[in-house]
Every structure is written in structure tokens, then in C-alpha cells.
Amino acid sequence: MKRDIDGSVSVNMGGAEVGQGLRTIVRQIAAEALKIDPERVRVYNEIDTQFSPYEWQTIGSMFTTQGGRAIVRAADKLIAILKSNASQVLKADVDYLEYDGDYVYLKNDPDIRVAVKDINRGYITEDGITIGEMAQAVSDARLPRYSNPDKNGQGSMGVSYTFGATAAEIRIEKKTGKIIVDNFASTFDIGQVINPKQARGSVTGGVLMAIGATLYEKLEFSEEGKILNPHYFKYHLPLFKEAPKQSVDFVETPDAVGPFGARGVGEHSVIGPAPAILNAIYDAIGVDFYEIPVTPDMVKKALQTRQEK
Amino acid sequence: MIEKISFTINGKSVTVEVEPEMLVLDVLREVLNLTGTKHGCDNSTCGTCTILVNGKATKSCNLPVKKIASAEVVTVEGLAKGTQLHPVQKSIAESGAIQCGFCTPGIVMELVGLLGEKPDASQSEIENALNKHLCRCTGYEPIRDGALMAQKLIKDR
Amino acid sequence: MKYKYLGKDYNRPDAINKVTGQAVYLDDVRLPDMLHAAILRPDYAHAKIKRIDTREAEKMPGVVKVVTGRGCTFRYGDNIKDQVPMAIDKVRHIGEPVAAVVADTFIHANEALAKIKVDYEPLPVLIDARDAMKPGAVLVHEDNGEYWHLPTLKPKQKTNIAHEYHLLKGKGEKGFEDAEVVIEGEFNYPLASCAAIEPHGSIVWFKTDKTIEVWSSSICPFIIREDLAGSYGLPVGDVRVHTPEIGGCFGYKSDITVEQTIAWIASFVPGRPVKWVASRQEDFTSTLIAHGIRTKMKIGAKKNGKLVAIKTELLHTTGAFADTGVNVTIASTHNSAGPYEFDHCDLTGYTVYTNTPPVGAYRGYGHQESQLATERMMDILARKLNMDPLALRELNLLTEGKVNALGERMWKTHGDITNCVDNIKKTVLSKPMPKEDENYYYGRGVATVMKSPKGAPF
Numbered sequence: 001m002k003r004d005i006d007g008s009v010s011v012n013m014g015g016a017e018v019g020q021g022l023r024t025i026v027r028q029i030a031a032e033a034l035k036i037d038p039e040r041v042r043v044y045n046e047i048d049t050q051f052s053p054y055e056w057q058t059i060g061s062m063f064t065t066q067g068g069r070a071i072v073r074a075a076d077k078l079i080a081i082l083k084s085n086a087s088q089v090l091k092a093d094v095d096y097l098e099y100d101g102d103y104v105y106l107k108n109d110p111d112i113r114v115a116v117k118d119i120n121r122g123y124i125t126e127d128g129i130t131i132g133e134m135a136q137a138v139s140d141a142r143l144p145r146y147s148n149p150d151k152n153g154q155g156s157m158g159v160s161y162t163f164g165a166t167a168a169e170i171r172i173e174k175k176t177g178k179i180i181v182d183n184f185a186s187t188f189d190i191g192q193v194i195n196p197k198q199a200r201g202s203v204t205g206g207v208l209m210a211i212g213a214t215l216y217e218k219l220e221f222s223e224e225g226k227i228l229n230p231h232y233f234k235y236h237l238p239l240f241k242e243a244p245k246q247s248v249d250f251v252e253t254p255d256a257v258g259p260f261g262a263r264g265v266g267e268h269s270v271i272g273p274a275p276a277i278l279n280a281i282y283d284a285i286g287v288d289f290y291e292i293p294v295t296p297d298m299v300k301k302a303l304q305t306r307q308e309k
Numbered sequence: 310m311i312e313k314i315s316f317t318i319n320g321k322s323v324t325v326e327v328e329p330e331m332l333v334l335d336v337l338r339e340v341l342n343l344t345g346t347k348h349g350c351d352n353s354t355c356g357t358c359t360i361l362v363n364g365k366a367t368k369s370c371n372l373p374v375k376k377i378a379s380a381e382v383v384t385v386e387g388l389a390k391g392t393q394l395h396p397v398q399k400s401i402a403e404s405g406a407i408q409c410g411f412c413t414p415g416i417v418m419e420l421v422g423l424l425g426e427k428p429d430a431s432q433s434e435i436e437n438a439l440n441k442h443l444c445r446c447t448g449y450e451p452i453r454d455g456a457l458m459a460q461k462l463i464k465d466r
Numbered sequence: 467m468k469y470k471y472l473g474k475d476y477n478r479p480d481a482i483n484k485v486t487g488q489a490v491y492l493d494d495v496r497l498p499d500m501l502h503a504a505i506l507r508p509d510y511a512h513a514k515i516k517r518i519d520t521r522e523a524e525k526m527p528g529v530v531k532v533v534t535g536r537g538c539t540f541r542y543g544d545n546i547k548d549q550v551p552m553a554i555d556k557v558r559h560i561g562e563p564v565a566a567v568v569a570d571t572f573i574h575a576n577e578a579l580a581k582i583k584v585d586y587e588p589l590p591v592l593i594d595a596r597d598a599m600k601p602g603a604v605l606v607h608e609d610n611g612e613y614w615h616l617p618t619l620k621p622k623q624k625t626n627i628a629h630e631y632h633l634l635k636g637k638g639e640k641g642f643e644d645a646e647v648v649i650e651g652e653f654n655y656p657l658a659s660c661a662a663i664e665p666h667g668s669i670v671w672f673k674t675d676k677t678i679e680v681w682s683s684s685i686c687p688f689i690i691r692e693d694l695a696g697s698y699g700l701p702v703g704d705v706r707v708h709t710p711e712i713g714g715c716f717g718y719k720s721d722i723t724v725e726q727t728i729a730w731i732a733s734f735v736p737g738r739p740v741k742w743v744a745s746r747q748e749d750f751t752s753t754l755i756a757h758g759i760r761t762k763m764k765i766g767a768k769k770n771g772k773l774v775a776i777k778t779e780l781l782h783t784t785g786a787f788a789d790t791g792v793n794v795t796i797a798s799t800h801n802s803a804g805p806y807e808f809d810h811c812d813l814t815g816y817t818v819y820t821n822t823p824p825v826g827a828y829r830g831y832g833h834q835e836s837q838l839a840t841e842r843m844m845d846i847l848a849r850k851l852n853m854d855p856l857a858l859r860e861l862n863l864l865t866e867g868k869v870n871a872l873g874e875r876m877w878k879t880h881g882d883i884t885n886c887v888d889n890i891k892k893t894v895l896s897k898p899m900p901k902e903d904e905n906y907y908y909g910r911g912v913a914t915v916m917k918s919p920k921g922a923p924f
Contacts (some may be wrong), residue, residue: 016685019409060919153633158918163883189881204448225511230750256879275841284909345487410484411713
């Protein structure tokens, strides 16, 4: 995390943006931690192992929690450097000083202050000598207490949890057995929501992926092991008209680990749809299915069997 | 047999020397170095290759280049004027319709084509147009919102 | 707590790049003097390679080199080193790389590919984990057990079991003695694909200064860097990996996938970058696929709905290589208890070699596969106990203080699932819904879910 000469900030991390909106929340979390407007935070556009800080895999819905925590810790270090530079200028010990984004000032007299712009690269004294450190900081974070399984296969292997509840409303076309998902509702407790539009977009996308798994998607293998449908359309991804109306709500119980109490949600949306829809099928026609995808043919056959009974 | 084929691309005249059966998508990406149009599948089902040919949204992955001789072709690179975005681009960018962005150029071109021809397109026509594009990220809702926003912006102009 | 910049809809900073086509994805990267690779896939999903004749292919226009796996002496993998960059003496799945052509254009490379002749000796093909577990089944990896693997993994030699994971909580299966009602079921979440709209692709450049530079549609550049440095005997700092804009990942670009193969190919044409982008078919057959988990579950409860014991047996059709799938098996197994407290758990997961493409991460990482079973079983149990399905769940949810299958105690700060359930009740279930009309049957179903991340080993 670097503070540039005009007080704006550049943030460089190893976390990969894949569409989930990582770049946006890096900006917001850095802004909150540094008390400056997100417009003044520049986020990296590319990862290059020569320059980027180390990151394992950007997976597990962990980046908000872990990456966010690294940002907050780096911001704390950066602020400490600014205070250290300022203490020389204001001639006061660091613990007398406060930081508000653009100024470092004396706690009990805010008018006694120095602008962050003037101490980003140290401080130039009257005679042209620069003292102090550059406002740059590096930090990292990992999931605390993460462990291997013990002899019982148990252990601290989860650490951070996101819980949720989901519901599906479907309709089954009598003539064809086609299943139409009319509504899908998801409620997740993701702690402090950082960007509501993006969080919602993550859930709506994940729900549709799982609806794909529930109703359409399966790799078909011949007996010889050839994949028979390795193309779009034959391997059917849900289309616009197959998307349900979705309602997405978030509960905000602050997390212990994540920045400002935020928690991840990138993957959680894909878990509910398959069982919720299969449970809804039982509610509609009294038939239990035990595997997916549930195709119109399977439903028609089940309806016929039910009729015969 | 290599042939000379001429057309206009984003307002500029251009002549390429290629096999007449070469696909327009490959001509755009490999010969003209316009990489904004994407290659997402091999059986014309994903829509990421969509461009405008004489104002109409057209897939470029199954179109031999000889078919665009003398045509007016527009790709996503031809929409913005300097830093000023086309209203469709502005709306799609601001509505949450973009996550990974790979389906975005194709959808933008589809909407520019539709709303260019029919600014009063019905919601149903807009939805039919969106139904031709695969998106794995968004669940489609915000893309529809962006499309309706774009329509409003275009009509208010 | 009110925050100034959180809880607000700031627009993504890359929106304009993406909407103008200026964002650079892997296939948009062009380097001077770049070569193109086309990769030959096998005619069989399981076969010994007797002979590869590349002479005719080498003479085709534009061809610079034709590459096979002969001479490859290393295996790679972060959990189990069972992977090879190109098939050496046998092929194990229909998408495996057998040979490759490097040429000046992609069209020339593809045309030459058709001229490579391979003689195979077909072997029996295993598609389903259940068949691969049968005694006497052909071995996908004859050396199973002899590969380097993490000390926590347990391969069973002379079988197709790459890992067997057990979890025991409380009395395990003996816990069913305390149950008053027991139900069983078997569920399948079949093999599928992340199918991101941007296919995989990689550019690898063995440079004249003996460093390696890589561009890849991958989200683990540091893993690629360390893996390639290890395989080619270079200091880690001499391998440089770039991640351009990525058109969707969903998991199957989060492990090292095609990069080792492209590096192997590029190592034969040092000094020039080699680019390969998957065709849509190759993206399905030759990268990583998903799921393939069959869950057998037994749940025991008291008549009042209090859950007592769960026994899960999970078979994972992990495919030809288990390195990228083994952790999915583990996560799916211990999370099969779902968001509930069971006093007694006996959970087993098998990572099984088969002749299908290798399975990797898919958004959800093992949770949706086994929780399909859990959430269906809860509804079936509710029916048997004559209870409302949500009420049954609410009696057992992992709220503060409860202990999950892993032995972790839930904190308040893990989240409030009861609140989530209440919200669903309020916003969905309280509204009336028709049961049937002339054309349709209507139905409603619920599921409560949980997920935890997979932590980095270092």
C-alpha cells in the first residue's frame, strides 16, 4: 500500500479478480481504513509475480475476510509511519497524535496539524533536508488457527463460516414435465456488507449456476470414456429466460476475523438451489428425486408412474 | 486462394488479403488486431462474437469474410468517442451487469444493434435479444436492468 | 456500526475497460515472435501408448517442433505428485495431452496435428467410482501410493483409492443406538464443468536468459511459479507469471491446470513464446471438471426431531489424477453434516481414480455435493416425523455454542442462521401459493446451508 505525493493511495495485492468484484472492495476497505474517499484509491489491474505480494489461490470465499484483513493491517502500518513522520514535525510523541485521512494532528488541539501530503515521503525541513520514512506498508493475513485433520479427522478446518437459508418456488408443466423456477430467495449472514450491488450480483449468479446443475448440466460419457457433449448448448448453461426472479437479503452479524466485520459469500449461493428445488418437486407432485439434473423426461416418467399407482 | 476483400470497420475503409472463407471473428482478432470481440465457443451458441454488420447485430464466428465485402462493420472498439461512452456502454457499466466482462462486448453490440434500429423496442424484444447470450456470472437480472437503462438514456437524448 | 464507505454501491473500477473491449484477457495477449501450439488428444480414455510417429507432422508447413511426453522424468502436484505434463507411457482420460505441434500459426499447428500417428493398446475403461472400487478393477495408477503426497493423505496401494478420509465424532456409528428413527438415502451430483465463458489459455516462454515467463488465465500465479521452478530446476524468482483479466473462473482455474503442459511444449522451443488457448471442447475435456460425488447417508434422530447421529459414505469420481480433487473429497465429507449439530458422526470419503478427466475446484468446493443429500434427508426425515421441514431444521441448527462435525464450537460471530431462516419464513413462506391449476403443479422447497473456506497450507 503506497501513499502517493498527492495523498492518493495505490494498493497492490496477489488476489485475482475474476468478476466477483474484488477490485471494488479492495478500494472500499482501503478507503475506510485510511479514512479517504474510495475515488482516491487505485487498485492493481494485473498480477505479476515479479511485483505482486504473494497470494495462495484466490478461493474459498476468503478474500474479503483474509485479503480485507491484510488491507486493514497494512493501513494501520501506513498510518503509523505517517504519525511517526508527523511526530517529528509537530514535536510530540506518537500517542498524542490523531489521523483523519488528510491530516495528522494533536489530539487535544486539532489546529496543530500537518497535512498528509506534506509527510508522505518524509518531511522536508526548512533547510531542504528530508527526514522520516516513505508512507508505504506491506502486510498480510491468514485464517487464524487453521489446522490439518487430527487422528479422528477433526480439527480447526473451517474457522470462518457463512450460514444461510434459501427457498425455491417452482412450477412443473404437466404436459412436458418441464420445471420452471419462478422465484428463488436467498438470505445469508455475511456480516458487514461492503458493496450491496456486488454482493447481490454474486448471489444471483451463483444461484443460476446451481439451477444449471439442478436442471440441465451433466457431462455425458460413453462407455469408452468419451465426453458426448463437450460444447455449449449440448451442455446447457441457463439462459436469460430460464432465470428465476430472485430475492436476496443479508443479515449482518459482525465477523470476528474479517475487516470491519465483513464475511465472504462468493460460493454460498450455489449450495441451496439443488436440494431446495428437489424438495419443491416433492411438494408439488409427491415424488422424491435423488440425483440431478432432473430433466423433463424424468419428471414425465415419474408423473406417469404416479398416475398408474 | 487469397483474395482482397474490402469493407469499412468502425468508420475506416480497410482491405484484407485472406482466404475468402476465413471467419470474420478471426479476421478481426488476428488480422486487424481488434481483440474486443471475443471467442467463447465453437458452435455459435455463446454470443461473445457479436458485431454490427450494416447496423444489425450479427455473430462473427460463423460468417465467412467474403460475406462482409463492402459492408459497414462496427465492433465494440468503434462505440466510444474518445472518453465518451455510448449510452449502452454507460448503462451496462453502471448497472451491475458486468462481472468478469467476457460476455459484455457481445451483449453491448446486440443492444446497440437492437436499440439503434428500434429505440422503442418492447421489453419482450429486449429479452429475446438477451436470451441469445450466455452469461455465467450475473444471473442475467442486472443485464436486463442495464438494457432498460440504456433504452431510457437513448430515448431521452 | 455505521461506516462511511462500506455498505455502498461503488461502481467497479474495471467497468469501463470491460465495456469498451479494452480489458486484456489471455487470448488478447500478443508477443513478438510468438508461436502457436495445438495439442493431440487420445483416441481412448485408457490405453498404453505403443508408438508415436511424428515424422509426417514435422514436415507440414509452418511447423517448428512436434513434441511428445517421451523423456519426461518428473511428476507434479501440490497434494499428490501424480500429474504429468504430457502422457508418457499410457493415457488415462480422453482429454489427456498425448503430443503437440508448435507452428507459426494456429491453423498450421492444427493441420499438422492430424498427421501424427499413434498406436494404442486399449485398456478397460472406468467411468464410475463404484466400478473403480470393485476388487480386480484395472488400476488407473499402478504406482498409486508411491507418489509423493502430503503426510495427511492415505492412498491404498494396488487399488484406485487415492485417499480415504475418515471423521469420527462422539461414538460414531454406535451413536445410532440412541436414535429412535433412522432413515437412509443415496444421492448423486454428477460430473459437470465450471464452463466459464472464457476458456483456459496459457503463454509460456523459455527465455534465452534461462528464465521462464508465463501468462495464464489462472488465479494461482504464485503456485504456477513455484511448480515450474521446481520442475525445471530454476530459482523461484527466475519464473515470472502474469495474470491478465480473467473471463470467469469458478474454481477450475485455481489450481495449476494447463500451464505445466504448455511449459513442457515450450521447453522444446527455447527463446520463443508459445501460446495455446483451449477450444471449447478442450475446455471441457482437458482442463478440470467438477463434482462427481455420490453420497450415501444415514441419519438417526429422536422422535422429537433432535438429530443424534449421521453416517456418510462418499465416493468421489475424481478422475485420472487426484491431486486437484482430493481436498474437495475431504471438504465434501466433513461438511456433509450440513449446518446442524450431530452428537455422533461417522463420515467417510473416498477419492477414487477413474478414466474421466481430473476433477478440481468448483464454486462451493464439496459443500453442495454432499449437502444435496443432507438437505433432502432433512425433508424426508421431517415427513417421517410428521414435522414441518423448517421446524426440524431449526431444532438442530449450528447456533452459538453448538459443536459441528469437525469439533469446532460455533461463535456468535460466525453468523446467525436462525435470523436467515426467519427472514425466509417472513418473505417467502408466509405468502400464499397455488397448488395446481390447469397447466401446472406448484411447489415450494427450502434448504439451509453453510460453508467454510479451505485454508492455505502455508
